[in-house]
Amino acid sequence: MMMSLRTxxxxxxxxxxxxxxxxxxxxxxxKVQEVCAACHGQDGGTPTTPEYxxxxxxxxxxxxxxxxxxxxxxxxxxxxxxxxxxxTDKDIENVSEFFYRQPGNLSSRY
Numbered sequence: 001m002m003m004s005l006r007t008x009x010x011x012x013x014x015x016x017x018x019x020x021x022x023x024x025x026x027x028x029x030x031k032v033q034e035v036c037a038a039c040h041g042q043d044g045g046t047p048t049t050p051e052y053x054x055x056x057x058x059x060x061x062x063x064x065x066x067x068x069x070x071x072x073x074x075x076x077x078x079x080x081x082x083x084x085x086x087x088t089d090k091d092i093e094n095v096s097e098f099f100y101r102q103p104g105n106l107s108s109r110y
Contacts, residue, residue, distance in 0.1 A: 028098030057104025
């Protein structure tokens with residue numbers, strides 16, 4: 001019984017903390033305007049050329065991992081390495097969530 005109460009209390013604490021850990025979509029939008037929009041478009045769904053991927057609607061965990069990998073050099077692309085270098089962990093979380101919330105059709109490039 002005691003273990004169940006501890007487990008329940010821990011679960012409740014984690015749920016209560018979730019909003020504090022949530023991404024800031026508005027901050028993500030602002031960072032996208034500063035860093036990403038020139039190539040991927042204002043909403044991530046209208047890239048400036050077919051070589052740049054659509055990001056609108058993409059899963060945030062995928063985007064965050066890709067950005068972290070560009071930043072660390074694990075994923076290679078000179079342009080993206082430069083763009084990701086200036087992003088903080090919070091920026092990456094916010095940008096990833098912003099793109100995720102944009103309507104997108106990932107089944108085609110244009």
